[in-house]
Amino acid sequence: MDHIFRASRQWERIQNRYITEDAAVDLTNLKSDPRNFKLSLWDPTTNGVRYLKTLAYHLGMELSPAELARIRRTPNREIGDPTTVRCGGETLCMDYLQATYEVGFIEREIDLSGARILEIGAGYGRTCHMIMSNHDISGYCIVDLKNTLRLSKAYLRQVLDEPRFKLIDFIEVDSLQDDSLRSERFDLCINIHSMTEMSPETVRAYLDLINETCSAFYVKNPVGKYIDKSLDGYLQGQEAVEMALENGPLRQLLDIHDSQAVQAAVPAFIEGYRPGDAWDCVGDSRALPWSYLWQALYKNPRKPSDG
Known part of the structure; x- marks a missing residue:
């Protein structure tokens, strides 16, 4: 059978709208305009939640056992419908990631009991x-x-x-x-x-x-x-x-x-x-x-x- 090598409809659209013949040879603002947002990055102006979740995910995967335990002992974190990710089976949001860092820093010097x-x-x-x-x-x-x-x-x-x-x-x-x-x-x-x-x-x-x-x-x-x-x-x-x-x-x-x-x-x-x-x-x-x-x-x- 003959092999067919051609652009998908999605990429035909991208070529026609963003990476046109003229745009392909103009490097001005290449890495901060829609060309690069289609080639290698998500547009931060329209993908803020995606980047927030990515950041929360990376922080969540790097939590120490003590930091994670502090979060797990804090109930009802789902109230208020936070933007969350799941890491190791635990639901995490940026606010309580911040809180565990803050409380951990305090605990190093202060006995809160x-x-x-x-x-x-x-x-x-x-x-x-x-x-x-x-x-x-x-x-x-x-x-x-x-x-x-x-x-x-x-x-x-x-x-x-x-x-x-x-x-x-x-x-x-x-x-x-x-x-x-x-x-x-x-x-x-x-x-x-x-x-x-x-x-x-x-x-x-x-x-x-x-x-x-x-x-x-x-x-x-x-x-x-x-x-x-x-x-x-x-x-x-x-x-x-x-x-x-x-x-x-x-x-x-x-x-x-x-x-x-x-x-x-x-x-x-x-x-x-x-x-x-x-x-x-x-x-x-x-x-x-x-x-x-x-x-x-x-x-x-x-x-x-x-x-």
Whole structure:
């Protein structure tokens, strides 16, 4: 029989639309336009979920036994319909991959058994959920904006059992006064990716509160600001970009995908989030998988802390 060698209908369409005769000899933007997205890559502008799942899958396959066990002990993670993958029979999402990294970093220096914890800006409550599912703590206090606080309260009410949920105090930012929480004592304060979105004055106010009331502080935030329209096309508008640039304690611009630029910004990060002069930074590292997020753990030598 005769063998037939010819393009499929799919590739005839690609040749006619993307890799035309003219386009085949023009190398301008070859690796970042539809030609390469048909030849070797998926277009990131239309395949964001595909890339998110790919990233989550690779992280999930590299989890240590302790990291995976932490996730498995955290129930009801399916609430809220997350974007998930399955690795080794376990359903995983990016949020709880982040949480196990965060809690693991904290556990290296802090004994969370019986701890009293303050979290400033808890999002919907993933880190609180994991800590309370893995440790018998004595109390957890969340300080946040009104609507976000309502969200974390609704979420944590569903994912935690009643005895654990009753250990949480929810405090609205607007109700805080200069003397609010000053008489309280916490073994640990947590801030994850929210101080970078606060005014510098507000960040300083929180750091002063941490200095007065806490024995340890875990922070995970960007090392600086960036301007890169290729990432999202400024979907929220130029005004949103300008507002982001004016917030946080670290407002220098850098290339967040340049490892040397990120590393050079680390000393300013460690100083910028130090609650007070006496506090010691006992550990810091890049916060996987993001190129520009850093994490640090500080201890206050004037106050006792387990670890």
